[in-house]
Amino acid sequence: MRAAVQAVLPWLRGEADQPERPVLAAAVRLSLRTLEQIAPGRSVEVRVPPFAAVQCVEGPRHTRGTPPNVVETDARTWLELATGSLEWADALDGRVTASGTRADLSPLLPVVRFQEPG
Numbered sequence: 001m002r003a004a005v006q007a008v009l010p011w012l013r014g015e016a017d018q019p020e021r022p023v024l025a026a027a028v029r030l031s032l033r034t035l036e037q038i039a040p041g042r043s044v045e046v047r048v049p050p051f052a053a054v055q056c057v058e059g060p061r062h063t064r065g066t067p068p069n070v071v072e073t074d075a076r077t078w079l080e081l082a083t084g085s086l087e088w089a090d091a092l093d094g095r096v097t098a099s100g101t102r103a104d105l106s107p108l109l110p111v112v113r114f115q116e117p118g
Contacts (some may be wrong), residue, residue, distance in 0.1 A: 041056055
């Protein structure tokens with residue numbers, strides 16, 4: 001996971017163009033899987049279309065239809081959250097939609113940390 005996310009860091013920092021779709025997809029999918037491992041459960045669905053969606057966080061299990069707790073965002077925003085370069089509260093300015101009482105992911109983020117260059 002670290003290598004996949006590290007491959008997109010220059011883009012996240014504004015130092016490179018958007019990576020190729022397979023590179024971006026790997027970073028999103030693997031970092032979401034890490035979130036799933038950090039917070040096992042099925043009460044919150046985290047969606048990063050078109051790449052992946054996972055269920056995580058302990059609590060009432062969701063089985064059919066739209067889950068009561070949903071977090072959705074784009075790939076760049078998710079990866080910024082996952083690496084700690086964007087704070088959860090700042091992302092709620094319209095970059096992330098979060099609904100439900102368990103949809104606050106702030107205690108679980110970042111899922112991976114990198115030292116700043118320099």
